[in-house]
Amino acid sequence: MIQIPFLDLHLINARYREELITAVTSVIDSGWYIQGQQVKAFEQEFGEYCGAKHCVGVANGLDALILVLRAWKELGKLEEGDEVIVPANTYIASILAITENGLKPVLIEPDENTYNLCPDNMARVITARTKAVLAVHLYGQLAPMPEIMALAEQHNLLVLEDSAQAHGANSKDKKAGNWGHASGFSFYPGKNLGALGDAGAITTNDDALAEALRALGNYGSHQKYRNIYQGVNSRLDEMQAAMLRVKLSHLDADTAHRRKIASLYRERITNPCVLLPQVTEQSSHVWHLFVVRTVYRDQLQRYLSEQGIQTLIHYPIPPHKQQAYPQLADRHLPLTEKIHDEALSLPISPVMSMEDVAQVCEAINRFRPAAVPETFS
Numbered sequence: 001m002i003q004i005p006f007l008d009l010h011l012i013n014a015r016y017r018e019e020l021i022t023a024v025t026s027v028i029d030s031g032w033y034i035q036g037q038q039v040k041a042f043e044q045e046f047g048e049y050c051g052a053k054h055c056v057g058v059a060n061g062l063d064a065l066i067l068v069l070r071a072w073k074e075l076g077k078l079e080e081g082d083e084v085i086v087p088a089n090t091y092i093a094s095i096l097a098i099t100e101n102g103l104k105p106v107l108i109e110p111d112e113n114t115y116n117l118c119p120d121n122m123a124r125v126i127t128a129r130t131k132a133v134l135a136v137h138l139y140g141q142l143a144p145m146p147e148i149m150a151l152a153e154q155h156n157l158l159v160l161e162d163s164a165q166a167h168g169a170n171s172k173d174k175k176a177g178n179w180g181h182a183s184g185f186s187f188y189p190g191k192n193l194g195a196l197g198d199a200g201a202i203t204t205n206d207d208a209l210a211e212a213l214r215a216l217g218n219y220g221s222h223q224k225y226r227n228i229y230q231g232v233n234s235r236l237d238e239m240q241a242a243m244l245r246v247k248l249s250h251l252d253a254d255t256a257h258r259r260k261i262a263s264l265y266r267e268r269i270t271n272p273c274v275l276l277p278q279v280t281e282q283s284s285h286v287w288h289l290f291v292v293r294t295v296y297r298d299q300l301q302r303y304l305s306e307q308g309i310q311t312l313i314h315y316p317i318p319p320h321k322q323q324a325y326p327q328l329a330d331r332h333l334p335l336t337e338k339i340h341d342e343a344l345s346l347p348i349s350p351v352m353s354m355e356d357v358a359q360v361c362e363a364i365n366r367f368r369p370a371a372v373p374e375t376f377s
């Protein structure tokens with residue numbers, strides 16, 4: 001029996017039930033369901049929230065990343081076969097966006113402490129064929145963007161942020177979505193800013209890119225029946241946009257709650273076999289996930305499950321070990337593989353009570369592993 005769920009999506013949205021119903025009703029009654037006022041208003045509001053000049057709604061987070069790279073190809077900034085540097089321990093979507101465009105992912109080991117892109121490792125793999133870097137803000141913490149931007153400038157690289165886990169993460173008064181040349185966001189229901197279905201967006205300060213993106217996600221067309229690109233259909237719809245406007249107005253309060261949970265976890269979890277996440281700067285982390293590491297990961301997960309505490313693994317198999325990518329299987333990425341063997345995500349959400357957090361801490365502190373880690377048995 002689950003007593004403390006990993007994430008209670010029903011409860012998350014139930015808090016705003018009345019507001020969401022009002023928003024949805026206004027869309028139903030408007031008679032306008034695609035590319036209308038709600039999308040326009042959400043793009044304006046979310047762009048402003050991120051501090052970016054443009055926001056373009058799309059169908060989901062994967063499309064956001066795919067379309068930016070595609071637009072850079074259309075604008076002559078990327079060519080098939082160009083290399084894109086990306087941390088090896090990211091979610092598969094980051095890699096899919098690169099290979100979908102016929103580009104070559106160059107997987108690098110992350111920073112061991114933050115699990116984010118490591119600028120030293122990035123510098124080491126830059127060659128004449130390197131044209132872009134995909135900076136993933138993993139688990140909700142900003143990648144070291146000042147260092148990444150400086151390196152990118154030095155080598156003339158495009159920087160795409162994968163901000164799918166980092167809505168509102170902030171450093172030096174600059175948020176996720178306003179550091180790179182473009183940024184992809186997901187509003188998948190479980191993300192910090194979650195729709196009630198699939199949705200995504202791109203932010204950028206580049207006028208030409210924004211214009212190309214608007215066409216590419218709409219059959220390659222700005223004007224009905226005139227197609228300048230072989231585009232796709234990837235649009236944010238009015239229903240999701242209306243609900244996202246409601247959710248956006250509560251995002252900062254939700255983030256504040258996540259930060260309270262994270263600081264309690266960091267203060268109270270004292271079991272020496274559990275490694276806590278490291279924070280570079282308080283405001284740069286929005287705690288999409290609270291990921292601890294332990295060599296006794298599978299034992300700890302089972303133990304917590306027996307006490308009604310649900311945990312998840314982000315992620316069990318790294319992209320280079322996926323069946324989908326036999327061409328990446330020979331990469332030597334021991335740190336990435338170690339992280340995948342040891343990572344465990346504890347429950348965290350805007351509706352989790354502090355009593356539940358305390359209970360998880362106590363359970364973890366009581367945990368005593370069997371003598372030999374399972375990985376060595």
Ligand SMILES: *Cc1c(COP(=O)(O)O)cnc(C)c1O
Pocket residue numbers: 060061062063090091093094136162164165185186187188198199200
């Ligand atoms: C969720 C996620 C995506 C993809 O978003 P979808 O909306 O599910 O397509 C991309 N990158 C990262 C890091 C994610 O966590």
